[in-house]
Amino acid sequence: MKRLKIKVYCNGVKKSDLPQILNLLGQLSTSTFAKNRKIIQEISHWREVMKKSFLINVRDMKKEGNPIVGMATLIPHIQSLGRFGNIQDVIVDEQYRGCGVGAMLWKEIVKISKENNFSRVDLTSSKPKAQKWYKKLGFEEHKTKFFRKNL
Numbered sequence: 001m002k003r004l005k006i007k008v009y010c011n012g013v014k015k016s017d018l019p020q021i022l023n024l025l026g027q028l029s030t031s032t033f034a035k036n037r038k039i040i041q042e043i044s045h046w047r048e049v050m051k052k053s054f055l056i057n058v059r060d061m062k063k064e065g066n067p068i069v070g071m072a073t074l075i076p077h078i079q080s081l082g083r084f085g086n087i088q089d090v091i092v093d094e095q096y097r098g099c100g101v102g103a104m105l106w107k108e109i110v111k112i113s114k115e116n117n118f119s120r121v122d123l124t125s126s127k128p129k130a131q132k133w134y135k136k137l138g139f140e141e142h143k144t145k146f147f148r149k150n151l
């Protein structure tokens, strides 16, 4: 296992970070990535993301420019039934997996969620490996049908 010097941040993503972010998102879902490429390569998009949600990012402090090697988005949901967090786009660079970067993202998600009085966090996952990882973190599977309509 690598000896890493990594640090977790919330927001603070700048234009020079976009190539790494696009690289990470490309590892997550190639079809969604391709469809939205035009939008997600603009810094204005990420400024909007950071205004409305917590963009948690882990950086490699040993590498020049401190590249982002893992990220997750935590979106506040203030609803009639309470305050919840929705987790999206959890991704760790292939070369950094299994080294605790994901654990660091999760720790930050919990910290921010508690600071914001979220009573729970939700996510959806179609990847068996990731599902196993979420269960280890204490997530329980809910048998809810997920519906989507592309616009």
Ligand SMILES: CC(C)(COP(=O)(O)OP(=O)(O)OC[C@H]1O[C@@H](n2cnc3c(N)ncnc32)[C@H](O)[C@@H]1OP(=O)(O)O)[C@@H](O)C(=O)NCCC(=O)NCCS
Pocket (backbone or CB within 6 Å): 027, 028, 089, 090, 091, 092, 093, 096, 097, 098, 099, 100, 101, 102, 103, 104, 124, 125, 126, 127, 129, 130, 133
């Ligand atoms: C799921 C994911 C975010 C976990 O991140 P991570 O940095 O690998 O997580 P951690 O290192 O904290 O923990 C991973 C666990 O799997 C084990 N592991 C070993 N090799 C691994 C590997 N190549 N990849 C992933 N996990 C590995 C680790 O030992 C660790 O087990 P432990 O908790 O018993 O020590 C990451 O694997 C990933 O980005 N996967 C692809 C994208 C994805 O599926 N995202 C979720 C979308 S819903």
